Amino acid sequence: MQTKIKELRKAHKLSQEELALAVGTTRQTITSIETGKYIASLPLAFKIAHYFGLAIEEVFDLSEFIV
Amino acid sequence: MQHLTQYRKTLKLRVFALSALMLVTLAVALFGDRILHQLNPVVLGFLRGVCIGGEGFACIIGIRYRKALHSDDALQRMYNAENDERMKAIRAKAGIPVILITSVCMMLAAVAAGHFNLIVFYTLTAAALAQLLLSCGLKLFYRHKL
Numbered sequence: 001m002q003t004k005i006k007e008l009r010k011a012h013k014l015s016q017e018e019l020a021l022a023v024g025t026t027r028q029t030i031t032s033i034e035t036g037k038y039i040a041s042l043p044l045a046f047k048i049a050h051y052f053g054l055a056i057e058e059v060f061d062l063s064e065f066i067v
Numbered sequence: 068m069q070h071l072t073q074y075r076k077t078l079k080l081r082v083f084a085l086s087a088l089m090l091v092t093l094a095v096a097l098f099g100d101r102i103l104h105q106l107n108p109v110v111l112g113f114l115r116g117v118c119i120g121g122e123g124f125a126c127i128i129g130i131r132y133r134k135a136l137h138s139d140d141a142l143q144r145m146y147n148a149e150n151d152e153r154m155k156a157i158r159a160k161a162g163i164p165v166i167l168i169t170s171v172c173m174m175l176a177a178v179a180a181g182h183f184n185l186i187v188f189y190t191l192t193a194a195a196l197a198q199l200l201l202s203c204g205l206k207l208f209y210r211h212k213l
Contacts, residue, residue: 021143029153038213041152 002061006034008052023047071139074146078132085125085132092118092125110181110188117174157213161205170195 009019016030025044032038033048040048040060049059056062095102096118099111106114135145148154158164173195181188 020147024147024150026148026151026154029151032153032213038153038156044152 001036001039001064003033003036004059004061005030005048008054008059012052019048019051023051071142071146075136075142078136078142078145082129082132082136085129089122089125089129092122096122105182106178107181107185107188109185110178113181113188113192114178153213157206157209160209161202163202163206166198166202170198173198 005019009016016027016034020027020030023044024047029038029040029044033040042056045056045060049056052059096115099115099118103111103114131145135141173191177188177191177195180191
């Protein structure tokens with residue numbers, strides 16, 4: 001799944017570690033989500049989107065799930 | 068912060084349990100030949116080895132817990148790592164909780180069976196180790212994949 005987390009992180013001058021600590025996960029999980037290897041759960045996706053003050057669909061590309 | 072207070076209590080309890088475990092393993096490692104003198108020397112040697120390994124493992128984990136208890140930042144990181152959804156998914160895929168419990172039970176059964184038959188002891192120990200190795204391999208594979 002494509003996400004805008006990396007761009008948002010860069011814009012907010014945040015490291016993966018800092019974002020992980022803020023949303024209650026690990027740096028490795030943020031890396032996996034950014035590279036599209038792992039799809040975040042709804043609560044984690046909500047936490048990340050809420051952290052950047054955006055809606056989930058603005059951070060995560062959900063087009064592949066729309067039927 | 069409520070979850071961190073609760074987690075701090077859990078860690079203190081774990082440190083206490085680890086200390087008790089270390090005492091038991093130390094007793095078996097040092098006085099095993101006197102306490103369990105009826106066991107086969109091969110089985111006793113294996114049990115001693117496991118106890119010494121467990122002692123070292125408990126020591127390392129205990130130090131990590133104590134460090135986390137002294138710093139809020141380290142405590143938060145440890146809490147995050149333990150409750151990380153990706154790691155939970157990896158552990159579930161590798162069958163970590165069940166295989167670990169089964170392997171410990173098989174090793175206990177192996178020690179008990181070793182009193183009667185050494186072949187059964189070797190077979191059960193080898194099967195338990197194979198299970199653990201397979202689980203570790205799966206964990207490494209999924210850590211790379213997910």
